Amino acid sequence: MKNLSCLLVVFLIGISDVSAQELRCNISISSSKIQGANRNVFRTMQADLYEFMNNRKWTDHVYDIDERIECNIFIQLDEQVSSDEFKGSMTVQLRRPVYGASYETTLLNIKDKDFHVRYVEFQPMEFNETSNSDNLTSLMAYYAYIILGMDYDSFAPEGGTEYFQKAQQIVNNSQNSIYEGWKAYESERNRYWLIENILNRSYSGFRQCIYRYHRLGLDKMGDRLEEGRSEIAESLRLLQRLFRNRPNLYIFPIFFDAKADELVNIFSGSYPDEKNRVLAILNEIDPSNGTKYEKIKEDNTFNLNNE
Known part of the structure; x- marks a missing residue:
């Protein structure tokens, strides 16, 4: 019976390796600004x-271990409002591999300044798909889907x-x-407006740009450098x-915020x-990075394999 139990454990581990979850998300939390707190x-x-x-299943698709989506979430805690209430900011970064190259491109680099949550140590984290009963899990799930x-x-x-x-x-x-962070009137740059802009049919050029830039542009540059680069230039016309x-x-x-440095390169x-x-x-469309773009004039x- 003991040997049978061991075999069952090995079998289950093997299954989990074959069918991995979608995300490989690195989480970092900085609490250095909060003094006198229990660091545990x-x-x-x-x-x-x-x-x-x-470890949560976010889609109906099957992923291999090496197909998981690489992303980073950095949480800066600035204030402990009460024993279980915290405020700060949250930075979300997403990387995507480029076909046929060792290079990874940044798809998302966004800072959410409205991180305000309750967290009780050792209490199960449960996400409710029909209501915001826990702002922490709702916030994390929102960015998982983004x-x-x-x-x-x-x-x-x-x-x-x-x-x-x-x-x-x-x-x-x-x-x-x-x-x-959830409502239109609170800010012009928050979670509400991010998803509104993405799904608004009047702004579909943005999503067309994302596809053309990456799939028709970067993914071609390893074999057809000029053709891929031309597609990226055309994707910018959509914006x-x-x-x-x-x-x-x-x-x-x-x-x-995700692409300025890459465009220069x-x-x-x-x-x-x-x-x-x-x-x-x-x-014209990103004058705040104008000084950075001047470097494009250099040769x-x-x-893609040495960046």
Whole structure:
């Protein structure tokens, strides 16, 4: 009987290795600004959030271990409001491998300044899909679906719609929440407006850009450098047309916070006409990074296997 039990454990471990969850999410929590607190609480919180993000099944798809989506979440705790209530910020980063290369591109690099949650050590973390009964799990689930949606959009035209809709449902469920970040009137740059911009059909050029930039652009650059780079340049025209109609959309800083440095690397190895066209687009729709984009005028070769 003992040998049979051992075999069963090995079998179950083997199954878990074959069918992995979707995310490989690294969680970091900094609590250095909170003095006199029990540090074990923050270590337990980090472990619980890691398990919540990585061991929950977020889709109906089957992933291998090496297919899991790489992402990072950094939580900066600034204030302990009460024994189980914390405020701070949360940075979410998403990376995606480029086909046929060792290079990984950043898809998302977003800072959420409205991290305000309750956390009770050793209490089970339960996410309710029909209401915001726990702001911490609702917030984490929201970004899990944003991560999935962005990743799927980069591989297929509007491939992430199902997951963006799930993120939108969390926003809808949170309209009566006492916590900030979920409502339209609170800010022009929060969770409400992020998902509203992504799913708004009038702004579909953004999602078209995500697909064209990554699947038709970066994924081709390993074998067909100039063709892939040209597709990326054309993807920026989609953003330019959108910008001329709605210049203040939240999705613009979201895109360029992730892509500004990469765009410099990609187009500094281009030919003069393409450099000038891309520079004109970037200076129009992302003037805050204008000094950075001046480096495109330099001549540097972008190597997907050495970045």
